[in-house]
Amino acid sequence: MSGRRTRTICAVSLMAALAPALAGCSDESGTPSSAVSRASAAVASSTASAKAQLDKIKGGSKATRDVTAGPVSFNGQGRAVARLTVTNSAKRTASYTILVNFRDAHKDLVDAVVVNVRSVAPRTPVKATARSHRELSGKVTAQIGTAVRY
Numbered sequence: 001m002s003g004r005r006t007r008t009i010c011a012v013s014l015m016a017a018l019a020p021a022l023a024g025c026s027d028e029s030g031t032p033s034s035a036v037s038r039a040s041a042a043v044a045s046s047t048a049s050a051k052a053q054l055d056k057i058k059g060g061s062k063a064t065r066d067v068t069a070g071p072v073s074f075n076g077q078g079r080a081v082a083r084l085t086v087t088n089s090a091k092r093t094a095s096y097t098i099l100v101n102f103r104d105a106h107k108d109l110v111d112a113v114v115v116n117v118r119s120v121a122p123r124t125p126v127k128a129t130a131r132s133h134r135e136l137s138g139k140v141t142a143q144i145g146t147a148v149r150y
Contacts, residue, residue: 058150061150062147069141071083077135079136100115111133
């Protein structure tokens with residue numbers, strides 16, 4: 001898969017994943033339209049950040065099957081933490097950029113993060129950690145949205 005196509009797929013996946021969660025964001029004094037505006041701005045910012053990271057990837061290929069997410073725990077600040085295991089299925093050492101989606105008990109997206117893992121040797125499991133950007137509570141699961149090997 002070409003690097004440009006992979007970046008486009010990842011950016012669109014991130015937008016689609018974050019839009020439902022962010023559209024429900026509101027504060028006590030905000031109107032629904034202002035909440036949608038803030039959500040749109042947040043999605044655009046997150047997409048730009050992910051796109052910037054993915055733009056650095058040359059000749060990447062989709063490798064979502066190489067990455068698994070373990071159970072979610074919470075650190076002292078209430079942020080969700082998930083251990084990732086990356087096992088390179090290619091014949092050469094490679095690096096990965098991984099989109100991790102955090103979902104609540106209703107399967108709604110509550111946060112998404114991008115994790116970079118460098119220099120993964122073939123067939124050698126490497127551990128990484130995904131941490132939510134904000135405090136989360138309740139039953140939260142981590143899911144691999146997209147992984148790109150390069």
